[in-house]
Every structure is written in C-alpha cells, then in structure tokens.
Amino acid sequence: MGDITIKINGMDVTAPAGSTILEAARLAHIEIPTLCYLKEINEIGACRMCVVEVKGARTLVTACVYPINEGMEVWTNTPKVVESRKKTLQLLLSNHRKECLSCVRSGNCELQQLCRDLGVTDEQKYDGEMLESVIDTSAAHMIRDNSKCILCRRCVAVCEKVQGIGVIGANERGFKTYIGSAFDMGLGETSCVSCGQCIAVCPTGALREKDYIDEVLEAIADPEKYVCVQTAPAVRAALGEEFGYPMGTDVEGKMAAALRRIGFDKVFDTDFSADLTIMEEAHEFLDRVQNGGVLPMITSCSPGWIKYCEHYFPDMTENLSSCKSPQQMFGAVLKTYYAEKMGIDPKNIVSVSIMPCTAKKFEIGRPDQSAAGVPDVDYAMTTRELARMIKRLGIRFNELPDEGFDDPLGESTGAAVIFGATGGVMEAALRTAVETLTGEELPNPDFVDVRGTKGIKEASYNVAGMDVKVAVASGLGNARELLEKVKSGEADYHFIEIMGCPGGCVNGGGQPQVSGSVRNTVDVQGIRAKVLYDNDAAKTIRKSHENPSIKKVYEEYFGEPGSHKAHEVLHTTYVKRSVNGN
Template structure:
C-alpha cells in the first residue's frame, strides 16, 4: 500500500513507509550525499550535505518525512553551492593524507568531494591535533580524520547499548572520545567495530595486519594455513564490483592459493564441528535441566559483553570455542603430524568478517606455550586489499577447491554467517538426536529473519524448546535483563553482536546501500539450499576428524581443543578509589561491594571509612568501593586482603581489618 506520491527531480515515486526523503530517493535510484544517515542508526541531521529543495524551501532530506504531493529537487544550483561550502568546511579540518589512508577509495568523504566537485579548500585548519589510538587489538582510531558526524557515537550507544564513545567539549573544540580521553584498550569496548562500520572516513578502521601475513607467506620455514568464514563469501566480491550476496566461495579459495597459502580451508568446516559439540552440550543441558538458557558463544564481542556486563550469567555461555578458535585448536594439534612440520612453524590465518575476532585470537586462553591457535585474523576488507595488492584480477580467477583433510562443509556451517543460522544448524542436529530419526526437512524457517529479537518454539520428542534469536547487543541487554529478573524461559539464546549477524560484520566490505544486508543474507540461505550436504552431522570430514584426531564427541581431547572457559572481569570503571592517601602496596586491602547499588552498601562503605578515620589507620589500610566483587550475587559484600566476607556488617569488617593488621 502506497502512502501517496512524491515527485523527485520530475520523477513520480510512490511512498512506502520510508523514514525520510533521503531513503526514498535512494530506493528510487537517486543518491543524495550524506555522512550521518545510516539505516542502523537514528536520524541525526548533522552533516548538512543532504539538503534538498522542497517546493522552494531548503531542508535536510534525512530529517524530512516524505508526504503526498511534495515536489523535491535534489540537484539545483543553489543546493550544489550550499553542499560545496559545507563540504569545504569539513575538509578544512580533515587530515587529507588520502593516498596513504586505509580508507582510500572506499572513503565517503573522498567520494563526496569528487561528486560534489570541491576544487580547493580555502579555509585553514583550526583543530588541535590529537594522537592516533592504536591500543586496541582490533581497531585504530585517528581523530584527525574525524568529521564529527556522530555515527560511531550513535552506533555504540543505540545498536550496542554500551556507549564507549561520545562527544567531548563543544563547538570548534568538539571531538569524539572515550571517557577521560582514555585509549580504547582501557575502556569497556567489546571490539565489535560497529563504530568502524558506520564511519564514513578513515577515523576508525579495523587494525591492518596484512604485513604480518605477508611476512609469513614469504618465510620458507612457515607452513601457512588459511580458512575463511561463512560471511566472507557473500561480501568480498563487492570490492570487485560484484553484487552483495553473490556467493564466491571457490573463487576466494583460488585467490587464497594464488596469494601463496599452503593449505586453504573453509571455516564452515569448523562451524560444523561447533554444531556437533554445542548441540550435544545443549541436548545434555536440556536433559539435565541445568545452565539454561544456553547462550551461543561464537561471537567474541558478545562473549566479552557477557564477561564485562553480565558476569553472573557467564555459566550460561556454551563452553564451546567459536568456529575460528576450534579450527585453530585442530590445525595446531593435527597438522604438525599430518604434514610432518613443527607446531611453531604452522602459521594459521583466519579471514573473518569481524574486528572482534582479532581480539579473540590474541586472548591468553587461546595461546599455549607461547603459540597462538590463530596467528593472525584478517578482515574481508584486508583480504580484498591483499588480492588487489598481489595483482590478482578477481573477475578472471577460476574457482578452486578446498584442501583435505578439512575440506568438506555443510549448509549448516555456511548459515553461521547470518542471525538465526547457528540455531538452525543446531536444530538440524538436536532434532535428529532427540527423536533418534533421520531429519526429513532441514529448513527451520521460523528462526530466520532480520528483526533484532525474534523468538521461536519447537516441540521435539515431547519436549518444548524455546528459542530466542538476537542481534545487536542493545537487544541482548534486554534479554539478559529479563533473565536476571527471572522473567525469561528460553532454552537457547543465540546472540550475534552485529545487526543481521556476521554478514554485516565490521570487517566486511563497506556498503551503504539500504538493502545490502538482506542481499547478503539471501546469498547465504541460497548457498545452503543449493548444497547437497545440509546438516553438520553428515559432513564426512567431521566424522573423519573425530575418528582420526578428536576421539569422542565431548570427550577429553575434544574438550581440550574445542572448548574454553570464561572470566568475569571488572569493567574499567568498576573500582571507586578516592579515599586513600599514598600507595596501595604494603597496606591491608579492603574492598566493599557497590554492585547492588543499594543504600546498605554505601552505608557500609562510609562506616568502614569512618572507622579508618577514627582509628587513624590511613597508613595501614587501603579502602576501595567496587561495582565488581566476584560472587557478589551469592551474598559476598566485602573483601579484606583477598578473604571474602558474606553478608558482612560493619563489625565483621572491623574484625577482619583488625585481624589483618
């Protein structure tokens, strides 16, 4: 049903519930320049580039709802002049080192400068230089390239509900920063990279690690292994003029071989492995009725989010490693024997749609004897850059196969790349397991979709399985809060941090079309549909892998290589330390919980402080309030020199302090 007709540049276009004239025009094939408009984000109207003429009035098209009968002009002489000046002002304070910028050729600012036709910049820069932040494992932030569009600020707040970034100061002094100008590694960033995904310039970028991989490829002592994630196949082509959603699996395999990798695999194989382990774990939890709902654990940004913000729910996470880390475990364990090389000479590279994966690979829990399970993670963007850099003409590449012994993969593995996919693949396994019968239909279409929170329910062998499919961490927060409040009765909750799942990961080729996400998602499902092998458990290479290397499903070796553990960790701001004089070392350490945010807690803390004051113990005791005290949910409310006190009152704390002194 159309809501009326609007005329854009003389062309009549029906209105179909579009949020803005900008969106409507884009659908009709007319691009209006913009930085700050993004399908995932709220309307902001900051960049002033999307100006249009509506019946003689000049307005921002992103903030104007289309109405029946409007006559819109998008390219009049007046508008062109206004845009030119706006862009010129933005460019005045932009670090214009374009040829050496990682965003070169994919930069919105560069593109708009070209299409709007700014010939020179008459204004001098006024902005104070701020340092590049390279502290995080996943992202690089260069404030000199920021145009203050606020996309990153809104992505972190609205999509992820975290709010690591915000504006500081005002007017010409305004800039985007984490709290107190801290580096990203010292704040509660989950490395999902949504900020980088929506940044129109090179101000926030996935960390580039191509050189590390090139060094390994050129080192004759290294056996280089590479595997690429499901979502990569439907996006990489966009860098070479293909449509989003075009499935290019075997072409990419050929490119990886041409780049010089010795063994080329598909992460869909280890996604199959994940299903076998994770669905087995799920079936066991359902039978025992414990640690439910089970959370999926393939998204590293989500895992870090739980560890930081919902430490009390960390046992709900599946103990399964992500497919990337499962593959890392298997590659570093099985291949040395297979290939007759030393473990330290195997160099394992993962091609991922994701920035958080770079951080995941660097975690201590995935490093054994100084050897990382995954040596380097490259994003889809970096792979495109490498292919181009090697002079490979992507369009002319002939498809190639994947290598043995991990070359087969199922449709179940491929759909890991999209929200709902992990659950669907798990259902294909779990239903067969619970009913004991061969699966007739591999499609569980109820779990598919693009909404941020979806639910579905299946009755299998007399048991009802309740599912929630979540993408975007702000949505995950809603579900976690329901669980804390005891209002949730799901059995399995799948969470992917990026809206729509990995196909929309921050490492994917940047696309600003309004429907790229749907196209990539459709590509994944078409790929699954077209495959002979649909179910993870039917993958012959998986069966062989267990027989040859892993032993039993969920067995000891499998547990060692395919599972992991989680740490609940304090957030960067959880400790309140303003009561002390001098150093912490050598003093009795007293921590009082503030985690419940109750009056009793703050009262206890001030009673402790008053006690320290009246007994003049400042030189002997160091007091902190903390929003994170392990086992707080079990009643622990204070800690003296590492000894926890449960439901302690002031006298209990006093006694403990006296004893410790």
C-alpha cells in the same frame, strides 16, 4: 495516515504522510546527498549535506529530518543549494588530514566521492587552525584517527543505539569537538567489545581495522614456516563486492584460488570447524538438558558477544557454551591433530584466519586459546584485508578459475555455511540435536522459524516428547533486551543464539564497506545471508554429524564429543569483567 503529494523540482511526488523530504525524493528517484544520515539510527541533520530549498522557508532546510506537507514545493539542486553543499565540504576539508593516496578508504570514501561529485578539490579554500591529530591504537582490533573524522556521529549512534554500549561520544564543544571515550581513555581501556560496527558505518578513513597483511606475507616468505589459512562462511558472501561483483554473489571458488596464489601452504575452510563446533555444542546442550546443567545455554561463536556478556552480564557467563568459536577450534585442531598427522612442529605452523569480524582480532589474544602451547590462531584478518592483499599482489580475481578447499580440514556441510547468518548456528545445532535425541532422520532439515534478519526470533519445537524453547538475537542491543527478559523471568528458553552484529556475520565489522546511501535503501544483511542459505540448500550433506571428515577426526583423535581430549583442545573459559574497564 494516507499519502501526501508535493512537488520536487517541478514534478509531482506522492509519499506516505510522515515522510521526510529525503524519503520522498528517493521515491522520485532523486538522490539527495547525505553524510551523517543512517535510517532509524542517526537522523540528526548534523552534516548539512542534504540541504534543499523549500518554498516559503527562510533558510535552506535539512531534507533528512524535514517532514513533508501537502502542496510543499522543494528544489534539490538550485545554485544556492549546490553552493551550500560545496561550502560545507570545503569547511570539512579545512580540518581534514588529506592523505587520500595512502588512506585505506581511498576510492571508497563517502567524503571523497561527494567532493568528486560536486567538483570540490583539496585546494585549501578556508585557511586556519586544524585540530591536533590524535591516533588511538590501544584497542586490539582497530585504529581511530580523529584527523580524518567529520563529526557525523554515525559511530556514536551505532555504538549506543544499535549495540547498546555507548563507549564513544562527542567530547568538548564547538570547533574543539572530537569523538572519543570518557575521560580520554583509549578505546582498549573501555568496555568496547571490538564488534567493529563503528568502522562499518564510518564514511571516511577515521576508523579502520589493524592491518596484518605485511606480517602474513612475511610469514609466507619464510621457508621455515608452514602457513595455513581458513576462511569463515560469511567471507564468500561479500568478498566479491570488493571486485565489482553485485552484492549477493558467492565467490567461494575464486576466493580459494586467490588464497593459493597468495602463497598459503594450505587453504582450508572454517566451515569444517563450524561442523565441529556443532558436534561439541549439541552434545553440551543435551548434557545440560538431561543432567540438570545451567540453562538456557547460550552460543559462544561471536567474540563480540562473549566480551559483551563478560562486561554487562557477568553473572550469566555460566550460561555460555564452553565451546571455542569455529575460528579458534580450527586453529586448535590445526596445531594438534593436523600437526601430529603431518609431522609438523606446531611452533612452525602459522595459523591465519579470514573473518568478517574485527572482534576476532581481540579473540586470538584471549587466555585459554592455545591448545598446543602456542596461540591457536596467529593472525585474524578481515574480508577487507584479504581484498587489499589480493589487489596488492596483482592477482586478477575476476579471471580466476573456481577451486576447492584442501582436505581434510576443508570438507563441510550445509549446516556449517549458515553459521554466517543470524539463526544459522541455532538451526545447525537443532539439526544435530534433534536427530541425536530422537534417533530418527529429519524429514526436512530446515528450521525456518529461526531464519531472517529480525533482531529477536523465538521458536518452540517438540522433540522426543519435550518442548525445546529457543531464541535468536543479533545485535547487542537486542541481546540486552532478550537477556533482561530471561533474568526477570519474563522469558524462558533452553537454548539461545546470540550474534554480536545485526544480521550476524554477513554484516560483520570486517566486511566490505557499504555507503550510507546503500545501507539506507538496501537489505544488505538479507542479500548476503541468501548466499549462505543457497549454498546450504545445494549441499549433498546438510548436517554436521554426517561430515565424513568430522567423523574421522573423532575416530582418530577426540574419541567422542565432550571427551576429555575434546575439552582440552576445543573448549575454553571466560572472565567476569567490569563495565568500566577492559
């Protein structure tokens, strides 16, 4: 289509034809503020923060949706533009519950930051009616507070367009408009899958995860309780962002050190049970292939995906691997094998997980997740909660020495750490399945065809004379597209990996908040995923079946993958749910 040259603030700027003013301005290193805009997801010009002056236009125009044309002249910071933006902020604040001191997003709130940038204070410029505060706590994973909502509709867009669920939307009209579910149902009464992507894109404190910091600290203070923590692979790839480290910094060592200083009795790594998951999952896959089981087999590590499947593809729950997720496997091993080994009553063990995922909060309450007669995991916390806990206790994270995890449930392989990136579970499973089928060592354990942040990936591998067809999807909208092709017969696979969040766990709903301006310009998923792949490449052992601690737990407790004991402790069942209920 060619390029177009326009003037922005008197400077010539060349941008591809079809670009908006916002996109052209960014090419000239000019940042136009936005609130509602998410690239390719929510381009609606609703918030009016991105207004600019265009020569010849009667009114200010919204830069995020206004296309450029040859010779256009644009001004982004005239007194008229600045005054309009300030007025918009003042109007938003007039119907906003200003609890900045206690709000979980204080210091990392896009509304708050824009007010600072434009010199807008909380002094009430516009007096009048405020909508009644409605707080929804019905969901297992989150709290929705409409008194802090600015109606940007980012949450609505990501739920509908990215995740393909659409359980929230704009209700009523005009001043009475609010974001909610159909028929004013609580979110927990809908087919919400707890993925937390709505929280991840919310610019304010209107959406937040349920916080269990107080309960965990209370358990740590109880001398009768033995409190153990596990940390998921993706947490180490993002936690540093909460403490000023550049995106893409691996803080595994400092994270382990911080957890010890919080007071946990043992600091373990979910990567251990990711290796365990591969042992069970690879065995299950080979058993299905060799003995006529239900195919394609679909991974079960992502609880958001599992609940989505139960609601929207209940006829395919038989395709799901019966393996518990690594979080739940870890809790189950902790309260059975480890409890017996250490002589501790499982009832006195408090199992805590640090996860990039809000759906884990729902998962811990699922049925058939209590191998020892008590919940496998007692508290699932997000990466953000861990950061808040560290700050609350005055731990100077950046000054901590690097420390390792505790044994024996802290030893893991490179295959385990890549679980946090889309395609990682598939690659880890292939490393073990291929060597098991062929009886030969892989010359190169890297299956690069399933890597990358593309929404749907496909590959075929000839293994022991058999073509094994695999597919990987991340984001539930992509999962729907892939499964519809499977159901129609358009696509044929043996093994499918699905992650509920786009890009996998590195982009989970419980990861550090990333502003819209960063999301729109930076490959967050790719940068965080690189941490995990670099970690994998640096490992001495990169295949789950070679983990010495995994070998030991089978020798001492489970016998072999897929054994009766393994099924009792490490496997689970699923529920066929309706689309309109929980």
